[in-house]
Amino acid sequence: DAKTTQPPSMDCAEGRAANLPCNHSTISGNEYVYWYRQIHSQGPQYIIHGLKNNETNEMASLIITEDRKSSTLILPHATLRDTAVYYCIVRANTGFQKLVFGTGTRLLVSP
Amino acid sequence: EAGVAQSPRYKIIEKRQSVAFWCNPISGHATLYWYQQILGQGPKLLIQFQNNGVVDDSQLPKDRFSAERLKGVDSTLKIQPAKLEDSAVYLCASSLDLMGGQGQYNEQFFGPGTRLTVL
Numbered sequence: 018d019a020k021t022t023q024p025p026s027m028d029c030a031e032g033r034a035a036n037l038p039c040n041h042s043t044i045s046g047n048e049y050v051y052w053y054r055q056i057h058s059q060g061p062q063y064i065i066h067g068l069k070n071n072e073t074n075e076m077a078s079l080i081i082t083e084d085r086k087s088s089t090l091i092l093p094h095a096t097l098r099d100t101a102v103y104y105c106i107v108r109a110n111t112g113f114q115k116l117v118f119g120t121g122t123r124l125l126v127s128p
Numbered sequence: 129e130a131g132v133a134q135s136p137r138y139k140i141i142e143k144r145q146s147v148a149f150w151c152n153p154i155s156g157h158a159t160l161y162w163y164q165q166i167l168g169q170g171p172k173l174l175i176q177f178q179n180n181g182v183v184d185d186s187q188l189p190k191d192r193f194s195a196e197r198l199k200g201v202d203s204t205l206k207i208q209p210a211k212l213e214d215s216a217v218y219l220c221a222s223s224l225d226l227m228g229g230q231g232q233y234n235e236q237f238f239g240p241g242t243r244l245t246v247l
Binding site: 063119 | 132168169170171172176184219221233235236237238239241
């Protein structure tokens with residue numbers, strides 16, 4: 018079972034920041050937070066991951082609270098192509114730990 | 129760099145028939161995964177291979193599903209016989225290595241999937 022809770026859907030205006038929340042109150046000390054997204058009719062695509070520090074790459078920023086019980090994925094300037102289902106996943110980075118996808122958040126970016 | 133290739137993209141069969149899906153991972157990727165994604169749900173891992181060995185097949189319905197990766201490169205997933213509830217998208221993914229080491233993460237790259245409809 019997925020260890021995360023995400024809102025089922027969110028809307029965002031094109032050009033604005035999209036802030037996608039994720040709750041993971043039972044996260045363990047050795048578990049990372051991963052984000053993937055799935056554009057319609059495509060396979061999931063890796064976005065970013067982090068342990069406890071905030072992370073940023075060319076796609077997004079990840080903000081993890083100090084107690085690590087929740088996080089927010091930020092798309093700073095959302096475009097229509099960012100419309101997708103976004104999955105927040107917690108997973109240890111050791112051993113044969115698999116990705117367990119929940120139902121994610123469906124983000125709709127509108128003009 | 130070529131991505132993960134899957135075929136066919138679409139398949140329609142009747143229940144109790146057999147079907148096979150093929151996956152060619154990214155060159156050099158040791159780890160290969162098969163996922164099942166039912167409409168409205170996230171992908172569910174069916175089986176993962178490290179080279180040609182099975183690492184985890186705990187969620188594979190072994191009475192009807194089978195998978196192989198004989199030479200540690202491409203892989204096939206078979207369903208025999210198919211049931212109505214097998215209607216789903218079957219996704220293949222690959223990564224450089226399963227064991228990335230502490231702090232390292234070997235990103236999974238997904239193919240476009242095969243959409244199976246069982247009538």
